[in-house]
Amino acid sequence: MPLFRRILIANRGEIALRVIRTAREMGIETVAVYSDADRAALHVRKATRAVHLGGNAPAESYLDHQKVLAAAIETGCDALHPGYGFLSENAAFAEACERAGITFLGPPAAAIRSMGDKVAARRIALEAGVPLVPGLQDDVDEAGLLAAAEQVGYPVMLKAAAGGGGKGIRIVEDASGLVEAYRMATAEAKGAFGDDRVYLEKFVVEPRHVEIQIMADKHGNVVHYGERECSVQRRHQKLVEESPCSVLTPDLREQMGQAACDLARQVGYVGAGTVEFLYSRGAFYFLEMNTRLQVEHPITEERFGVDLVREMIRVGAGERASEPSAPRGHAIEVRINAEDPETYYPSLGTIRRLGLPGGPGVRLDSAMFRGLEVTPFYDSMLGKLIVHGADREQAIERCIRAVRELRIVGVATSLPVALETLLSDPFRSGNYDTGILDSIDTVGRHYRGAAMLAAATARFLRAERVGAASGAAAARGEDTPRWSQLGRRERLWGGAR
Amino acid sequence: MKYYAKIGDEEREYTFERRGAQLIARSGEHTFELDLALVGEGEAISAIVDGVSYDIVTDVQGKDVTVQMRGERYLVQVEDERERAAAAVADNKPAGKRELRAAMPGVVVDVRVAVGDEVEEGQILVVLEAMKMQNPLSADGPGKVTKLAVSAGEAVAAGALLAEIE
Numbered sequence: 001m002p003l004f005r006r007i008l009i010a011n012r013g014e015i016a017l018r019v020i021r022t023a024r025e026m027g028i029e030t031v032a033v034y035s036d037a038d039r040a041a042l043h044v045r046k047a048t049r050a051v052h053l054g055g056n057a058p059a060e061s062y063l064d065h066q067k068v069l070a071a072a073i074e075t076g077c078d079a080l081h082p083g084y085g086f087l088s089e090n091a092a093f094a095e096a097c098e099r100a101g102i103t104f105l106g107p108p109a110a111a112i113r114s115m116g117d118k119v120a121a122r123r124i125a126l127e128a129g130v131p132l133v134p135g136l137q138d139d140v141d142e143a144g145l146l147a148a149a150e151q152v153g154y155p156v157m158l159k160a161a162a163g164g165g166g167k168g169i170r171i172v173e174d175a176s177g178l179v180e181a182y183r184m185a186t187a188e189a190k191g192a193f194g195d196d197r198v199y200l201e202k203f204v205v206e207p208r209h210v211e212i213q214i215m216a217d218k219h220g221n222v223v224h225y226g227e228r229e230c231s232v233q234r235r236h237q238k239l240v241e242e243s244p245c246s247v248l249t250p251d252l253r254e255q256m257g258q259a260a261c262d263l264a265r266q267v268g269y270v271g272a273g274t275v276e277f278l279y280s281r282g283a284f285y286f287l288e289m290n291t292r293l294q295v296e297h298p299i300t301e302e303r304f305g306v307d308l309v310r311e312m313i314r315v316g317a318g319e320r321a322s323e324p325s326a327p328r329g330h331a332i333e334v335r336i337n338a339e340d341p342e343t344y345y346p347s348l349g350t351i352r353r354l355g356l357p358g359g360p361g362v363r364l365d366s367a368m369f370r371g372l373e374v375t376p377f378y379d380s381m382l383g384k385l386i387v388h389g390a391d392r393e394q395a396i397e398r399c400i401r402a403v404r405e406l407r408i409v410g411v412a413t414s415l416p417v418a419l420e421t422l423l424s425d426p427f428r429s430g431n432y433d434t435g436i437l438d439s440i441d442t443v444g445r446h447y448r449g450a451a452m453l454a455a456a457t458a459r460f461l462r463a464e465r466v467g468a469a470s471g472a473a474a475a476r477g478e479d480t481p482r483w484s485q486l487g488r489r490e491r492l493w494g495g496a497r
Numbered sequence: 498m499k500y501y502a503k504i505g506d507e508e509r510e511y512t513f514e515r516r517g518a519q520l521i522a523r524s525g526e527h528t529f530e531l532d533l534a535l536v537g538e539g540e541a542i543s544a545i546v547d548g549v550s551y552d553i554v555t556d557v558q559g560k561d562v563t564v565q566m567r568g569e570r571y572l573v574q575v576e577d578e579r580e581r582a583a584a585a586v587a588d589n590k591p592a593g594k595r596e597l598r599a600a601m602p603g604v605v606v607d608v609r610v611a612v613g614d615e616v617e618e619g620q621i622l623v624v625l626e627a628m629k630m631q632n633p634l635s636a637d638g639p640g641k642v643t644k645l646a647v648s649a650g651e652a653v654a655a656g657a658l659l660a661e662i663e
Contacts, residue, residue, distance in 0.1 A: 404568035407554055409556060450570070452503075452509050452511075454544070456511040458562055
């Protein structure tokens with residue numbers, strides 16, 4: 001007997017396909033939902049059933065509570081997987097599902113709510129004994145300044161209470177510059193926001209983004225699957241993730257794991273969750289908890305030999321969380337975003353050609369296919385390339401090899417940036433922080449000369465082809481080249497080899 | 498026919514010569530013997546150069562060529578000799594009255610407009626054959642043909658006036 005009869009996947013793209021794959025393996029039927037633009041998408045084609053939501057914008061399709069829930073009810077689903085993004089961290093939607101008698105494969109609404117509110121989340125973390133970035137809850141005046149700075153420890157950061165965009169921020173190394181910096185920060189805050197309140201926080205140097213994967217069941221058991229290192233980010237968007245983190249000691253790993261489990265227990269968590277920490281020089285501080293499956297979950301799966309979607313479905317059905325097995329080797333994930341590698345602008349178009357990587361230790365979680373139209377309506381992530389190796393060095397070499405094999409024509413992707421990251425000294429040394437993409441040259445120029453020759457050759461071949469065709473056409477008194485003629489030429493060239 | 502490939506500030510000049518199945522490319526004192534196989538619709542090129550294999554995908558959109566190889570992506574601007582000369586001529590054209598000049602020596606094989614015709618941007622005015630290739634020369638903007646300096650079958654020198662548009 002399968003654990004559920006039929007699961008609706010309230011998502012699209014690679015994550016919808018990811019859930020469909022596991023459900024199939026568990027003998028559970030799947031229902032895909034889709035917008036107008038996604039009619040031919042892979043998740044629609046691979047699901048058991050598919051329901052048209054209509055519209056293109058997320059608000060009129062994947063974000064529409066009523067439409068999605070109605071689809072689940074009409075198709076007789078007894079569970080719903082929200083994936084990530086869209087409705088995955090929407091407490092009201094989770095409640096609506098439960099009210100309709102459909103198991104929401106995620107945490108209870110209350111847990112989503114408390115972790116979604118940054119202030120509440122900090123308070124709960126404090127109660128659970130999870131370390132926070134040391135600082136003051138309230139604004140500070142000049143009289144209390146010195147004592148406050150001594151208390152949190154230098155370097156400290158002064159931040160405008162009404163702040164944003166980096167204005168009113170001052171970093172102070174020691175007591176000598178504190179008062180002067182405070183006066184400047186308050187003046188700047190006043191000018192920028194009309195509010196001169198400033199608060200003080202420890203400045204985290206060389207911050208790394210390290211997160212813990214947890215899984216909780218309905219019996220109060222919470223287990224963790226170690227960490228993922230996600231410091232390779234551009235504008236807070238992760239690009240390359242790896243596991244394990246090369247600077248974490250076993251002792252710290254266990255402390256962070258326990259802190260994450262404690263936090264989950266504190267909010268009565270169920271399902272897959274991720275607790276994000278800032279790591280700096282042997283200390284870690286709570287950032288936030290993501291109450292859903294993360295994009296980068298496969299690197300954890302590869303190391304622990306676990307299927308986290310399967311675990312989510314199991315604990316959702318009331319089963320006990322499995323005990324994690326001992327992790328093995330090293331895993332790296334590279335995100336494939338449809339964006340210009342130099343400007344990071346979204347790149348739209350149709351995928352005309354697709355060359356996929358293969359070989360040992362390579363996994364591709366992707367919704368790409370030849371003919372896929374990349375539209376402006378949704379996230380630019382097309383898929384993820386995941387590799388697993390016996391150790392970090394092998395994983396890096398394998399990842400470079402696989403990125404070089406992967407070829408997408410029709411839209412530009414972020415892959416060249418990932419490649420340069422993998423090749424860079426800071427990444428290879430393992431000693432990097434969230435500033436890594438600013439510190440390395442992400443524009444690949446290893447084969448510049450060959451690329452110029454290739455480009456000139458491509459134009460020569462085209463001119464030769466067109467010239468030959470039009471010459472032949474002119475001889476017959478025709479204006480336009482014949483396609484059959486072109487085709488024959490093409491075969492001749494191919495055949496000559 | 499020369500080709501000028503440019504990435505950023507760096508430019509290289511190439512000439513090509515067919516030698517049976519091989520293509521010979523020359524750039525400065527370098528000579529490359531290219532052993533090429535076109536894959537699929539011709540966008541993918543397998544090139545073996547001095548025994549080294551390059552798996553390349555190219556996307557030609559006018560003068561802009563996107564090259565993907567070994568996980569890297571290059572945007573290369575490629576102009577051929579005619580385009581370069583045409584661009585140079587276009588830069589020197591007087592306001593109001595524009596001249597269409599031959600970018601290279603050749604034979605006029607077709608004149609598609611008459612004096613007094615209103616033409617649109619991109620409309621082909623004259624077809625010039627050079628190096629066994631037919632090159633359509635088109636109007637760089639809308640206007641009226643005020644002068645035709647050549648007729649079909651006529652040989653012209655590089656830079657010769659072909660037509661005027663106002």
